[in-house]
Amino acid sequence: MKEDKIKFMKKGILLIVIFLVIFIALNNYYVIKTSPKKNLDYAFFGDSHVRDGVNPQFIGNSFNFGVGEENYVEIYYKIKELLGRKLLWRREVEINNFVLQIDIHVFSDKFRTNKALSIEEGHYNKAIPLISAKKLKTRSISQLLKSKFPIIGNGRELIALSLYLDIVPTKLGWTNNTEEFILKNKEEAVSKRYNYSFSNPPNLLDNITLSYFLKILDLAKKNHIKIIFIKYPVTKEYDAELIKHNISKEDHYDLLFKEINKVAKDYVLLDYYDDFFDHPEYFGDPDHLNYIGSQILSKKIQEDLREMSLMPFNEKDV
Amino acid sequence: MLFNSLHFLIFFPIAVVLYFIIPHKYRWVFLLISSYYFYMSWKAEYIILIIISTLIDYIAGIQIYNSKTQRRKNLILCLSLLSNLGLLFAFKYFNFFSDAIREILQVFTIQLNPMTLKVLLPVGISFYTFQSLSYTIDIYREKIKPTRHLGIFALYISFFPQLVAGPIERAENLLPQFFKKHNFDYKRVTDGLKLMLWGFFKKVVIADRLNIIVNTIYRTPMDYTGIPLILSTGFFAFQIYCDFSGYSDIAIGSAQVMGVKLMDNFNRPYFSRSISEFWKRWHISLSTWFKDYLYISLGGNRVSIPRWYFNIFVVFLLSGLWHGANWTFVIWGALHGFYLIFGIITKSLRDRLLVFTRLILFPRLTKLLSIGFTFVLVNIGWIFFRAKTVSDAFYILTHLFTGSFSFRDKIIPGLDWLDLSIAIGVILFMELIHLILEHRSIRQFLDSKPLILRWSIYLAIILLILLFGVFNETQFIYFQF
Numbered sequence: 001m002k003e004d005k006i007k008f009m010k011k012g013i014l015l016i017v018i019f020l021v022i023f024i025a026l027n028n029y030y031v032i033k034t035s036p037k038k039n040l041d042y043a044f045f046g047d048s049h050v051r052d053g054v055n056p057q058f059i060g061n062s063f064n065f066g067v068g069e070e071n072y073v074e075i076y077y078k079i080k081e082l083l084g085r086k087l088l089w090r091r092e093v094e095i096n097n098f099v100l101q102i103d104i105h106v107f108s109d110k111f112r113t114n115k116a117l118s119i120e121e122g123h124y125n126k127a128i129p130l131i132s133a134k135k136l137k138t139r140s141i142s143q144l145l146k147s148k149f150p151i152i153g154n155g156r157e158l159i160a161l162s163l164y165l166d167i168v169p170t171k172l173g174w175t176n177n178t179e180e181f182i183l184k185n186k187e188e189a190v191s192k193r194y195n196y197s198f199s200n201p202p203n204l205l206d207n208i209t210l211s212y213f214l215k216i217l218d219l220a221k222k223n224h225i226k227i228i229f230i231k232y233p234v235t236k237e238y239d240a241e242l243i244k245h246n247i248s249k250e251d252h253y254d255l256l257f258k259e260i261n262k263v264a265k266d267y268v269l270l271d272y273y274d275d276f277f278d279h280p281e282y283f284g285d286p287d288h289l290n291y292i293g294s295q296i297l298s299k300k301i302q303e304d305l306r307e308m309s310l311m312p313f314n315e316k317d318v
Numbered sequence: 319m320l321f322n323s324l325h326f327l328i329f330f331p332i333a334v335v336l337y338f339i340i341p342h343k344y345r346w347v348f349l350l351i352s353s354y355y356f357y358m359s360w361k362a363e364y365i366i367l368i369i370i371s372t373l374i375d376y377i378a379g380i381q382i383y384n385s386k387t388q389r390r391k392n393l394i395l396c397l398s399l400l401s402n403l404g405l406l407f408a409f410k411y412f413n414f415f416s417d418a419i420r421e422i423l424q425v426f427t428i429q430l431n432p433m434t435l436k437v438l439l440p441v442g443i444s445f446y447t448f449q450s451l452s453y454t455i456d457i458y459r460e461k462i463k464p465t466r467h468l469g470i471f472a473l474y475i476s477f478f479p480q481l482v483a484g485p486i487e488r489a490e491n492l493l494p495q496f497f498k499k500h501n502f503d504y505k506r507v508t509d510g511l512k513l514m515l516w517g518f519f520k521k522v523v524i525a526d527r528l529n530i531i532v533n534t535i536y537r538t539p540m541d542y543t544g545i546p547l548i549l550s551t552g553f554f555a556f557q558i559y560c561d562f563s564g565y566s567d568i569a570i571g572s573a574q575v576m577g578v579k580l581m582d583n584f585n586r587p588y589f590s591r592s593i594s595e596f597w598k599r600w601h602i603s604l605s606t607w608f609k610d611y612l613y614i615s616l617g618g619n620r621v622s623i624p625r626w627y628f629n630i631f632v633v634f635l636l637s638g639l640w641h642g643a644n645w646t647f648v649i650w651g652a653l654h655g656f657y658l659i660f661g662i663i664t665k666s667l668r669d670r671l672l673v674f675t676r677l678i679l680f681p682r683l684t685k686l687l688s689i690g691f692t693f694v695l696v697n698i699g700w701i702f703f704r705a706k707t708v709s710d711a712f713y714i715l716t717h718l719f720t721g722s723f724s725f726r727d728k729i730i731p732g733l734d735w736l737d738l739s740i741a742i743g744v745i746l747f748m749e750l751i752h753l754i755l756e757h758r759s760i761r762q763f764l765d766s767k768p769l770i771l772r773w774s775i776y777l778a779i780i781l782l783i784l785l786f787g788v789f790n791e792t793q794f795i796y797f798q799f
Contacts, residue, residue: 004504005338019777023784145324146789155785156740165736183538 023149026158030151033161036063036173039094042228042305043082044173045075046101047111049232053289054099056172058298060305064173066101071111076212076219083223098220099228100213104242104252105197105287107213109206176291179284181235190241190286202245204252210259217264227267228305233297236277238286249273270304272297319359321568322521322789329356330572337576342499346470349477349496349576356478357441364440367405372472374401375450379457379464379471391458398454406447409440414643442482444640448607450475453489455611462490470496477578479569483562485583485603492578500577510574512764512776517567519779522787524744525561528553530788531741536704539714543721547714549738554704555697556745559587562601586752588696591688593657596696604640608633627662631655641703646711650702657695740786 036043042062044054050066065078082093105111146152159165181189198204220227242249260267275297276282282293289297319325333352340348358365378398385391413434423430453474456462465471474493480486535542535550566583573580583603590596597605616629631652638651672678677687698715705711755763764772 004507005502008502008504008507015773015776018773019780022777023781026781026785152784153787153789155782156736158785159740160736178534183541 023151027149027151030154030158030161034150034157034173036065036093037061039096041096042099043095043097044099044101044230045079046070046103046230046232047106048288049103050101050230051173051175052177052284053232053294053297054301055174055294055298057174058295059302062099062172066173069111072106072209072213072216076216079216079219083219095223095225097226097228098216099230100216101232102229102253102256103232103234103287104204104247104249107205107209107252107256108198109203109209110199111197111206111209174294177284177288177294179288179290180281181283181285181290182280184285186237186286190235190237193238193286194241194245198245198247202247204247205255210256214259214263217260221264227264229267229269230301231269231271231273232287233272233274233276233282233289233293234287235280235283236274237280239274239277241286268308270301272300275300319356321565322518322526325359334575338502346467346473346496350469350473353473353476353478353481357476357481360441360482361438364438367409367440367443368446368476369472371402371405371447371450372468372475374398375454375475376464376468376471378454380466382454382457383464395454395458399451402447402451406443409437409443411639411643445484445486446475446481448486448604448640449488452486452607452611456489462493465489465493467497477573479573479578480580483565483569484601485566485569485581486607487580487603491581495578498577503577506577507575510571510576513571513574514568515571515776515779515783517564517569517571518783518787520560520564520567520748522789523782524748525557525564526788527744527786528557528560528741531737532557532704536706536710539705539710543717544719545721547718551697551701551704551714551718553741553745555588555693555700556748558700558703559584560748588693588749589689589752590692591685592692593654593661593695596692597654597658604637608637612636627659630658630662634658645708646702646705649708649711650699653699653702657699744786 039061040063041060042056044050044056044062044064044066046066047070048066048068050064051068052066054062054064054066056062056064065082067074070078079098082095151158217227219225276289276293279293282289282296284290284293319329329352336348337345354365354368357368375398378394381394382391382398385394416434420430453462453471457464465474470493473496474487474489477487477492477496532550532554535546536554539547563584570580570582581603583601585599585602587596587599590599613629613633616632617625618629619626621629632655634651634655635648636651638647638649638654641647641650672684677684701714702708702711705714764775767775
């Protein structure tokens, strides 16, 4: 019996070692394949609206750093780490433009205090390890494992990336939202989304979020990075819910831009908020674009950037 | 606790190491505590139901055995049956029958709102209730003697590998194993681990991957016609097989690591040539339970032909109801009962047809056709099993061959050909293994191969699980039963 135990332990340890060598090699290969390029023209930051809505394949030399439920406190640490990472004396990733989400809900106090992390935790790795941000939210062991080893559950992406197939749902950080708002109970979905993001009564400009947001603008200024703000599209049902709760978009943005103007002068604003009011089929739920909507929005963003001469015309024709 | 959770992956190795460290005479205590902990990690207060069932049947077993008269024996058995089935009825079927009564009364324009219970269905209640019942019935039939050891009997009811979804064991097989000392045996332990690995592969790589596709369609079936309905129904057949047989493999494997041998629950069911053969290969522990404790009690086939058909139909109807308190399950059970009776009635006609068409000269072709035909019949049943409502099921049935059959459109929204290829690929991989292993178990097959090949296969399966598994801790389908 003792011999059996020793034999089992010896063989078991050997098998685990071989497995770990192969697994870590595959994981590193996946991380390299899904990491952003060293020089990026456009880095999109924000929550799931960004993650689902911006497909960088259609927008010049860009990468989508959007992660579900990510607030500006976490984004600040993410950007700080991103800018701080150096390979020898050179910065590992050079960014020309920060594209920041300024949707109403991202500044709400409830959004910042949401503790839950969605199952796409593994995608944190697309933004390079986030030691500081990790301290901000409680995580389970399985979430930590997924963030350390993003290859877990992503064999499909590994195949597609290795074979250069054009059907990777998480290519360049974008996630393929396959849901259909038109198939859902709209009233229920809208109320669920509203309650998820706003407290009662809503505090639209959370001080902590705002201070970190302004810190990002400051970081951009110091690093000579241009700023582009985006208001992402929502459905008209979602807009109606905001109106129902007496949320004034105009007042909110007046206040927000008053603060922004104190630290930043040169910025571009792209407003797509009501562009898709007549196209519920572009949405996965009241405020998230699906795979159809994201393609249309991404092309729109590219056209707008070109019109504003922020992107050369011959750079990437789609 | 789910088998496909990190919680279990931490719990199991610790439990096994401690099990082999603890002296034999205390192992039952450790296993009982582990089993209760395993169950209580889901909903702690429902452990009380298991304890009630345990106490009732422990006392009933001894009382039946000690009874001097048949009348007293009958009375105690009836009390045991009533209390066990009463609990099952209250937690699982009360609302279903309450709704049914309300609907019947509505037909007669009588408005009545019978009471409904707002309780959560205790996980595994149908499984441990049936296991517990088999114990008292076996004592009543003088097949076994009751155990005087309450702790070991409690372990028989709650042994964690098979507590929540079977296999539904018999006291004759399981109880004596808890009294035996099980040493650490390299071959037995590694065989158990291999079986668990195969079970995990079936669950997280195949079943949970197919679940995404099946859910998309079956959530709103009326948005689809033709190919998506056929595809998702076919996928569900493999999803439920991999989900449940995967669970059974993990259960049997983990018990085996600790030296306990559980009965087999599946034997390549989709290779069955008839519905009666299907039921000898699918959920074997439940079908043998129904055969031993209900079908035979009703007289089996040693009765008049109409009564025999009645017996078959009743058994399948109740088997359907066992699966869930919903008309879809009742129809599913009734459909299988009908298949079997129809099969018996038409047996001689079908034999003559084989001779007439000369198909009898091509046994392999006949076998293939029979397997295909049986698979189609089983799939029709699965439509009722999976659909949310009876009207959904009838919609699917009547729209399988309507609408566009063009593959140019997206077959299922949001899913591309790579998703479908992976789904079909893993099913083919599993069925290929089944085909290779027609007369051998996967463990026997692996043992005959050189070490390098064996280890490559183990590593490949572990990597496939990690890379292609769906890790959102999807519950096992049979937990709801």
